[in-house]
Amino acid sequence: MSTDYLTQKGQAFDRAAFESLLRRKVFLWQSFEPYGSVKGLFDYGPPLEQLESQVIQIWRDHFIRSEKMMALKCSMLTPYEVLKTSGHVDRFADYMCKDPKTGEILRSDHLIGDVLEARLKSDKEARGEKIEEKEEDPKKKKKQAKAAKGAVKLDDAVRKEYEHTLAMLDDFTGEGMGELIKKYDIRNPTSGNEVEPPVSVNLMFQTQIGASSNSPAFLRPETAQGQFLSFQKLLEYSDGQLPFASASIGYSFRNELSPRAGLLRVREFLMAEIEHFVDPEGGKAHPKFHTVADVKLPLLNRKTQSSGSTKPEMVAIGEAVKTKLVDNETLGYFLVRIYQFMEKIGIDMNKLRFRQHMENEMAHYASDCWDCELLNSYGWTECVGCADRSAYDLSVHEKATGTNLRAREQLKNPQTIEEWVPVIDKKKAGPKFKKDAKAIENALEALSQDLKEKLQITMESEGKAEVPVEEIAAGKVEIDLSIVKFEKQKKTITFREFVPNVIEPSFGIGRILYSLMEHSYWTRENDEARSVLSFSPVVAPIKVLVCPLQKDPKFAPLIAKLEEALDNKSISFKIDQTGVSIGKRYSRNDELGIPFGITVDYEALDDGTLTLRDRDSTKQVRASQADIVKAVSRMVKGKETWADVVARLPAFEGQEKETAE
Amino acid sequence: MSTDYLTQKGQAFDRAAFESLLRRKVFLWQSFEPYGSVKGLFDYGPPLEQLESQVIQIWRDHFIRSEKMMALKCSMLTPYEVLKTSGHVDRFADYMCKDPKTGEILRSDHLIGDVLEARLKSDKEARGEKIEEKEEDPKKKKKQAKAAKGAVKLDDAVRKEYEHTLAMLDDFTGEGMGELIKKYDIRNPTSGNEVEPPVSVNLMFQTQIGASSNSPAFLRPETAQGQFLSFQKLLEYSDGQLPFASASIGYSFRNELSPRAGLLRVREFLMAEIEHFVDPEGGKAHPKFHTVADVKLPLLNRKTQSSGSTKPEMVAIGEAVKTKLVDNETLGYFLVRIYQFMEKIGIDMNKLRFRQHMENEMAHYASDCWDCELLNSYGWTECVGCADRSAYDLSVHEKATGTNLRAREQLKNPQTIEEWVPVIDKKKAGPKFKKDAKAIENALEALSQDLKEKLQITMESEGKAEVPVEEIAAGKVEIDLSIVKFEKQKKTITFREFVPNVIEPSFGIGRILYSLMEHSYWTRENDEARSVLSFSPVVAPIKVLVCPLQKDPKFAPLIAKLEEALDNKSISFKIDQTGVSIGKRYSRNDELGIPFGITVDYEALDDGTLTLRDRDSTKQVRASQADIVKAVSRMVKGKETWADVVARLPAFEGQEKETAE
Structure with missing residues (x-):
C-alpha cells in the first residue's frame, strides 16, 4: 500500500495492483512499445477508447446539445504568427538546465525542488526524525535516496531558507533559479555534475507547412486560438446575438521535456474547450443562472488557501456570486454545469473540489479562475480550468491582423454626440507625406478628443503643431491648417461596438478518464484478489x-x-x-x-x-x-x-x- | 453551370452556388482567415462538425459495436524509426521541381501534366476543334489559358506522344520526369522559367520529441502503424484467437506541397481505419460471409478498366468471390459492409462504385485492393480504400525490432518431426568469437535444414567449414566440431506459428462528408434560389x-x-x-x-x-x-x-x- 489515498469503499488504494489491472486488461500502454516506447505518449486499448468515447458523447449532450453551443473543429497545425500573437511563442515555455557532460536536460524547477527536498529529508534522517511517507515517483525516490546517503544535518537557518525557497519556487524567474543553483551548489543528482544556467525552452512541437522553410508552424497548445479566430463566423451563425458559446473537442500538444505521472502529464492530449462570448457590460449575467442558483459546490477559495487550509466549503452558487466570491453569473453557471457533468459520468463527488487560483497563479490575461480538481492517488489534480480570459485574445488578434473581432449592440435610444474629427485635405497630404500618409491619417483619427481639440487651438495660435506617429520612421509629424483641420461634428450613434469577454471552461479529458478509473476501482471484501471497476452503466465500455x-x-x-x-x-x-x-x-x-x-x-x-x-x-x-x-x-x-x-x-x-x- | 455532374433531382450542379451556401451557413472555411488563411487546412463550423460527429457515431455502431471490433487510439506523433521501417520515410513522397528564380515549388507530375494538356488544348484550338468543357481548378484554367495563347498546332506524331505520356504519367520515376521536362522544354507556366530537375520531397510533417534533436519524429501519415504495433495487446485481449479486427478513428497528416480541390486534398484529415487480422491459411474466410453473399455491388474490375470502360457491373459478392474477381471472403464481406454504411448515412447509391486497383497502382505490399469511389463534381473520388496488405507490416516491424508479432494456432494433432539442430559448446565459442558469439549462434540456428546437414558432413570429412554471417564485420566464420556439432533431434510441435495477414478498409471521413453534402444538395423546382440539403434524419446536424x-x-x-x-x-x-x-x-x-x-x-x-x-x-x-x-x-x-x-x-x-x- 503505497499511499493514504482510499478507494470508494474506504480501502487503501494499491496503485501497483491498479496499474497491473490496466495493463492486463489493455486499457492503455506507452506508445510504440516494440520500438522501446516513448515517454509521455500513450495508446488507449479497447476498454479505455470506448470509455473515452462514451464520456465524450455525454459531454456533447450535456454541453453542445443541451446548451445549444456551436461545435467547431479547428486545425491543429497552426502558423507561427497566430501563436506569436497569442503569447505562446514567448510564454509557453519551461526553464531547463543542461548537464554539459551527459547531455541530460533537466527542468530547472524540478531539479532545484528535488535536490532541496532530498537535503531536507537527509537532515531529518540525521536528526532522527520520522520521515513522512508520501507517494512519489520511484525515480525521484531513488534520486533522493542517492542524494541523502550519509544523512547530512543542516543549520536551522539553512533548513528554514530551503523550506521557504521550496514554497516560493513557482515565483522564480529563470535568472532567479540560476542564482539559486549557484548559491546552493545544486548539481545533477544522477551524475553529480554542475549544470548550465537555466534557459527557456518552448514547449510547442514545431514543424513547417509546405516545402519552404518560411512557413514555420506549431502543433497547437490549446484549441482555444482556433475558436477565437472563428469569432466572426460564429457571430454570423448566431445572427449577431450575444452571448453564445463555441465548443471544440480536439487534440493539443505539449512537448514535455521530462514527462512524469503517467496519464496526467502527456505530450498529446484530448481537450474539450468551451469559449463563451459575453458582453462585458451587464456584469456577465447568464440567462439560465436562476435554474442553478441553489446548487451547492465545494469551493476552496483564495483566502482559505492563504490561511494554509485546503478544506473546501459547500456554498450555494447563487450565494457565491452574490458575495463576489465567484466573479460573475456566467462563471458560476459553468462551475455548476461542470459539477453536474462529473456526476453524470460517475466521478466520486467526495473527491472533487473547485479551487480558486491565487493572484500570482493566474494567466496574465485572466480576471478570475477556478479549477475543478479531482483527487486521485497522485493528489489533487486540475482536470477542468474555468477562467475568465476577459477580452485579451480577441483584442490581440484584432490588433495583429486588423480584422474586426467585435460585436455590436443595437442601442435602444440612438444617441447624438458631438466629437472632434480631423478633416484632412488629401490632395495636399498625399504628396507631402507620401508612403506615410495612411499611417498619419490613422494616427490623427486615433487621437483622444482632448488632444484633437488642443491641436486645433495650437495650430490656430502658432500656425503648426507636432503629432507623435509611432508607425512611421520619424516617429512624429508636423501638421498645419492647410493640411488638416479638427472640427466638432455631430454624429448619431445607433449601436455600441465592443470586444466580447470570454469565459473558458477547458476540460482535460485524459486526466478526467484517469481519475474516473481510480474512482471506480475497488476490491471485493471477501476476496481481495477480485478487483472491480465500477463504471456507471452510462459510461461503461x-x-x-x-x-x-x-x-x-x-x-x-x-x-x-x-x-x-x-x-x-x-x-x-x-x-x-x-x-x-x-x-x-x-x-x-x-x-x-x-x-x-x-x-x-x-x-x-x-x-x-x-x-x-x-x-x-x-x-x-x-x-x-x-x-x-x-x-x-x-x-x-x-x-x-x-x-x-x-x-x-x-x-x-x-x-x-x-x-x- | 460549370459541370455535367447532376444533383439527386437531375439538375445541373452549380458548384459556385453550393459553395456559397456552405460559406453562408458556416459549414467550413480555410483555417486562420484573419491571418490570411492556410491552404489545405480547414475549420468545420457547427453544421459540418455535427454532421461529422453523427457520421462517426454511425460508423462506430456499424463497425466497432456491431462487428465487435477492438477500438484503439494511438499516438499521432510517431518516432522516425517506426516510419523508416514502414517505408514511409523512403516512399511517402512526391517529386517536386523548383523554379530557381521565383523559388516556387511545383509538383513534377502536375507541372508536366498541366503544360502538356495546355499544349494539346492549344493544338485543338488551332485546328478549330471544340474544346470539351471539364470542371477544373480556376487557377489551372488560367495557367492553361496563358500557356495556350496564340494557339499552336502540333505535329500528329507529337500530339500522339503527348497523349501517350499523359496516360502513362503515373508510371514515371523522378529521373524519367526529369527527362520529359528536358525533352519537351517544360517550364513553369506562371513565370516562363526553366525549372530544376525533380527531387523527391517527403510529405510527412517533421518535428522532434523532447528537447534534444536526436529524437526526430513525424506526424503519422496513417493510423495503421499504431494498430500494427499494438498487435500483441490485441491478441492478448482476444485470448489469442484470430480473426479479429482493430479500429481506429483518428487524424493523419500529409504535407501537401500545393493543395488543390478543397476538402478532397487536405493536410490534416480524419480517418477511420480497420485492420482485420486473419490467418492466411484457409483462404481468408469470414464467419459472417454467408449473411451477405447475395448482396449485389457495383464492381468496376481491372479487366473492364483495361478495356477503356468505366461502367461497373452489379455482381453478387458471393459470385464475385467464387469467381476470384474479389480475392477472398473477408475482403468481400468488408466491401458489403462499406456499401451498407454508405447507404445508412445517406450517400446517393447511384454515385457509388467499387473500383479495383490496376496491378501497377497497388501499394507494393498489397495483394488486392478495391476503392469505394463516390461521384461528386470533381469526378469519381476515392473515399474508402479496401486493401489486402498481406503480412507486410507485421513482418517488417518484427524484423526491425525483434518483437514477436505472430499468432499461434494450436494443432489438432501434435506432430513429431526430426530436425538438424546446432549444438554449440558455449565455453569454447564464447572466448573464441567474443562479441560476435551471439550473432554467430543466431546465424547457425537460422541456417536451412539442408545446409546444417551439409556442414556437419563437411566438418566430419574436412575438419572445418565456413559459414556466412552477415551480421558480423568479417561476414563469415570458420567452425569445427570442437565448437559446434549439428545433430538430428526429435521435436513435438503442438502449434503452428504464423504472421497474420491484414485486410484494411480505410475511410477518409472528410471526403465522405464532402461527397455527402454534394449528394444532399438540390434546389426547389418552383424556386431555384431555394436550395436544400437533404441530410437524412439520422445524420442531420x-x-x-x-x-x-x-x-x-x-x-x-x-x-x-x-x-x-x-x-x-x-x-x-x-x-x-x-x-x-x-x-x-x-x-x-x-x-x-x-x-x-x-x-x-x-x-x-x-x-x-x-x-x-x-x-x-x-x-x-x-x-x-x-x-x-x-x-x-x-x-x-x-x-x-x-x-x-x-x-x-x-x-x-x-x-x-x-x-x-
Missing part, C-alpha cells in the same frame, strides 16, 4: 456480459436470440463461452467494468427466462428476455437504476457462488 | 426547427413545454422566433439540412396540437405534442420514415405557402 451456464450447444439458439435483441437496441456486449465457472467469468469481467451479466441456464431452455446480474451488488433478478433487455437498455441510458429494476423484477438466488476459485 | 407562427408571447408556455420534451429525448433543435414568414424561416433552414419543422400556431393554444413539416416533401401532419415528438424521435433513430408517419398521423394543409417571398 461494454454493457453486458452474456454467459451460457456451461459449454453446451443447446444454448446456441437462445444466445443467438439474445444477441439479436441486444444488437437491435445497440447495446454493446461480450459473450463468454469459455468452460470456466460462472463466478470466474464474472470476476474476469468485473475488471473490465462490465456492469451487467446475463446468464442463460437450463431453466431458460424450458421457460425462456434469463438472469440478470448487477456487478456492484452481485445481486440477480430473473425475467423474460424482453424484460431483461428492456431493463438493461433503460439502465445504460440512465433512465433507471439497479434499485428500480430490483423493485420491479423478481430476485434470483442461485447458480454458482460468487467467489473465484 | 440539427433535427428540428421549432417555429411559433408569429412573434407572440402567448406561445411561450407551449414552446417551453416542447423544448422540454425534445430535450428529454436528446433531440437537437433550433428555435426561430424571428418575425419573418414561416415560408422564409423554413427556406432558411432547408439550407442547414434540418429535416423537420414543428410549428406552434393559434390552434395549438386551444387543443395543444402541433404541425410537423417534412423538409423534402414540404408535406405536413398535425397531432398532439407527444405524438409529434415520438414520431421525430423514431425518425431520427432510423426506426421510422416520413412515409410511415404520414400513414399514421393526419395530414395538415395550411399556414403560409412554401414559396419564399
Whole structure:
C-alpha cells in the first residue's frame, strides 16, 4: 500500500495492483512499445477508447446539445504568427538546465525542488526524525535516496531558507533559479555534475507547412486560438446575438521535456474547450443562472488557501456570486454545469473540489479562475480550468491582423454626440507625406478628443503643431491648417461596438478518464484478489456480459436470440463461452467494468427466462428476455437504476457462488 | 453551370452556388482567415462538425459495436524509426521541381501534366476543334489559358506522344520526369522559367520529441502503424484467437506541397481505419460471409478498366468471390459492409462504385485492393480504400525490432518431426568469437535444414567449414566440431506459428462528408434560389426547427413545454422566433439540412396540437405534442420514415405557402 489515498469503499488504494489491472486488461500502454516506447505518449486499448468515447458523447449532450453551443473543429497545425500573437511563442515555455557532460536536460524547477527536498529529508534522517511517507515517483525516490546517503544535518537557518525557497519556487524567474543553483551548489543528482544556467525552452512541437522553410508552424497548445479566430463566423451563425458559446473537442500538444505521472502529464492530449462570448457590460449575467442558483459546490477559495487550509466549503452558487466570491453569473453557471457533468459520468463527488487560483497563479490575461480538481492517488489534480480570459485574445488578434473581432449592440435610444474629427485635405497630404500618409491619417483619427481639440487651438495660435506617429520612421509629424483641420461634428450613434469577454471552461479529458478509473476501482471484501471497476452503466465500455451456464450447444439458439435483441437496441456486449465457472467469468469481467451479466441456464431452455446480474451488488433478478433487455437498455441510458429494476423484477438466488476459485 | 455532374433531382450542379451556401451557413472555411488563411487546412463550423460527429457515431455502431471490433487510439506523433521501417520515410513522397528564380515549388507530375494538356488544348484550338468543357481548378484554367495563347498546332506524331505520356504519367520515376521536362522544354507556366530537375520531397510533417534533436519524429501519415504495433495487446485481449479486427478513428497528416480541390486534398484529415487480422491459411474466410453473399455491388474490375470502360457491373459478392474477381471472403464481406454504411448515412447509391486497383497502382505490399469511389463534381473520388496488405507490416516491424508479432494456432494433432539442430559448446565459442558469439549462434540456428546437414558432413570429412554471417564485420566464420556439432533431434510441435495477414478498409471521413453534402444538395423546382440539403434524419446536424407562427408571447408556455420534451429525448433543435414568414424561416433552414419543422400556431393554444413539416416533401401532419415528438424521435433513430408517419398521423394543409417571398 503505497499511499493514504482510499478507494470508494474506504480501502487503501494499491496503485501497483491498479496499474497491473490496466495493463492486463489493455486499457492503455506507452506508445510504440516494440520500438522501446516513448515517454509521455500513450495508446488507449479497447476498454479505455470506448470509455473515452462514451464520456465524450455525454459531454456533447450535456454541453453542445443541451446548451445549444456551436461545435467547431479547428486545425491543429497552426502558423507561427497566430501563436506569436497569442503569447505562446514567448510564454509557453519551461526553464531547463543542461548537464554539459551527459547531455541530460533537466527542468530547472524540478531539479532545484528535488535536490532541496532530498537535503531536507537527509537532515531529518540525521536528526532522527520520522520521515513522512508520501507517494512519489520511484525515480525521484531513488534520486533522493542517492542524494541523502550519509544523512547530512543542516543549520536551522539553512533548513528554514530551503523550506521557504521550496514554497516560493513557482515565483522564480529563470535568472532567479540560476542564482539559486549557484548559491546552493545544486548539481545533477544522477551524475553529480554542475549544470548550465537555466534557459527557456518552448514547449510547442514545431514543424513547417509546405516545402519552404518560411512557413514555420506549431502543433497547437490549446484549441482555444482556433475558436477565437472563428469569432466572426460564429457571430454570423448566431445572427449577431450575444452571448453564445463555441465548443471544440480536439487534440493539443505539449512537448514535455521530462514527462512524469503517467496519464496526467502527456505530450498529446484530448481537450474539450468551451469559449463563451459575453458582453462585458451587464456584469456577465447568464440567462439560465436562476435554474442553478441553489446548487451547492465545494469551493476552496483564495483566502482559505492563504490561511494554509485546503478544506473546501459547500456554498450555494447563487450565494457565491452574490458575495463576489465567484466573479460573475456566467462563471458560476459553468462551475455548476461542470459539477453536474462529473456526476453524470460517475466521478466520486467526495473527491472533487473547485479551487480558486491565487493572484500570482493566474494567466496574465485572466480576471478570475477556478479549477475543478479531482483527487486521485497522485493528489489533487486540475482536470477542468474555468477562467475568465476577459477580452485579451480577441483584442490581440484584432490588433495583429486588423480584422474586426467585435460585436455590436443595437442601442435602444440612438444617441447624438458631438466629437472632434480631423478633416484632412488629401490632395495636399498625399504628396507631402507620401508612403506615410495612411499611417498619419490613422494616427490623427486615433487621437483622444482632448488632444484633437488642443491641436486645433495650437495650430490656430502658432500656425503648426507636432503629432507623435509611432508607425512611421520619424516617429512624429508636423501638421498645419492647410493640411488638416479638427472640427466638432455631430454624429448619431445607433449601436455600441465592443470586444466580447470570454469565459473558458477547458476540460482535460485524459486526466478526467484517469481519475474516473481510480474512482471506480475497488476490491471485493471477501476476496481481495477480485478487483472491480465500477463504471456507471452510462459510461461503461461494454454493457453486458452474456454467459451460457456451461459449454453446451443447446444454448446456441437462445444466445443467438439474445444477441439479436441486444444488437437491435445497440447495446454493446461480450459473450463468454469459455468452460470456466460462472463466478470466474464474472470476476474476469468485473475488471473490465462490465456492469451487467446475463446468464442463460437450463431453466431458460424450458421457460425462456434469463438472469440478470448487477456487478456492484452481485445481486440477480430473473425475467423474460424482453424484460431483461428492456431493463438493461433503460439502465445504460440512465433512465433507471439497479434499485428500480430490483423493485420491479423478481430476485434470483442461485447458480454458482460468487467467489473465484 | 460549370459541370455535367447532376444533383439527386437531375439538375445541373452549380458548384459556385453550393459553395456559397456552405460559406453562408458556416459549414467550413480555410483555417486562420484573419491571418490570411492556410491552404489545405480547414475549420468545420457547427453544421459540418455535427454532421461529422453523427457520421462517426454511425460508423462506430456499424463497425466497432456491431462487428465487435477492438477500438484503439494511438499516438499521432510517431518516432522516425517506426516510419523508416514502414517505408514511409523512403516512399511517402512526391517529386517536386523548383523554379530557381521565383523559388516556387511545383509538383513534377502536375507541372508536366498541366503544360502538356495546355499544349494539346492549344493544338485543338488551332485546328478549330471544340474544346470539351471539364470542371477544373480556376487557377489551372488560367495557367492553361496563358500557356495556350496564340494557339499552336502540333505535329500528329507529337500530339500522339503527348497523349501517350499523359496516360502513362503515373508510371514515371523522378529521373524519367526529369527527362520529359528536358525533352519537351517544360517550364513553369506562371513565370516562363526553366525549372530544376525533380527531387523527391517527403510529405510527412517533421518535428522532434523532447528537447534534444536526436529524437526526430513525424506526424503519422496513417493510423495503421499504431494498430500494427499494438498487435500483441490485441491478441492478448482476444485470448489469442484470430480473426479479429482493430479500429481506429483518428487524424493523419500529409504535407501537401500545393493543395488543390478543397476538402478532397487536405493536410490534416480524419480517418477511420480497420485492420482485420486473419490467418492466411484457409483462404481468408469470414464467419459472417454467408449473411451477405447475395448482396449485389457495383464492381468496376481491372479487366473492364483495361478495356477503356468505366461502367461497373452489379455482381453478387458471393459470385464475385467464387469467381476470384474479389480475392477472398473477408475482403468481400468488408466491401458489403462499406456499401451498407454508405447507404445508412445517406450517400446517393447511384454515385457509388467499387473500383479495383490496376496491378501497377497497388501499394507494393498489397495483394488486392478495391476503392469505394463516390461521384461528386470533381469526378469519381476515392473515399474508402479496401486493401489486402498481406503480412507486410507485421513482418517488417518484427524484423526491425525483434518483437514477436505472430499468432499461434494450436494443432489438432501434435506432430513429431526430426530436425538438424546446432549444438554449440558455449565455453569454447564464447572466448573464441567474443562479441560476435551471439550473432554467430543466431546465424547457425537460422541456417536451412539442408545446409546444417551439409556442414556437419563437411566438418566430419574436412575438419572445418565456413559459414556466412552477415551480421558480423568479417561476414563469415570458420567452425569445427570442437565448437559446434549439428545433430538430428526429435521435436513435438503442438502449434503452428504464423504472421497474420491484414485486410484494411480505410475511410477518409472528410471526403465522405464532402461527397455527402454534394449528394444532399438540390434546389426547389418552383424556386431555384431555394436550395436544400437533404441530410437524412439520422445524420442531420440539427433535427428540428421549432417555429411559433408569429412573434407572440402567448406561445411561450407551449414552446417551453416542447423544448422540454425534445430535450428529454436528446433531440437537437433550433428555435426561430424571428418575425419573418414561416415560408422564409423554413427556406432558411432547408439550407442547414434540418429535416423537420414543428410549428406552434393559434390552434395549438386551444387543443395543444402541433404541425410537423417534412423538409423534402414540404408535406405536413398535425397531432398532439407527444405524438409529434415520438414520431421525430423514431425518425431520427432510423426506426421510422416520413412515409410511415404520414400513414399514421393526419395530414395538415395550411399556414403560409412554401414559396419564399
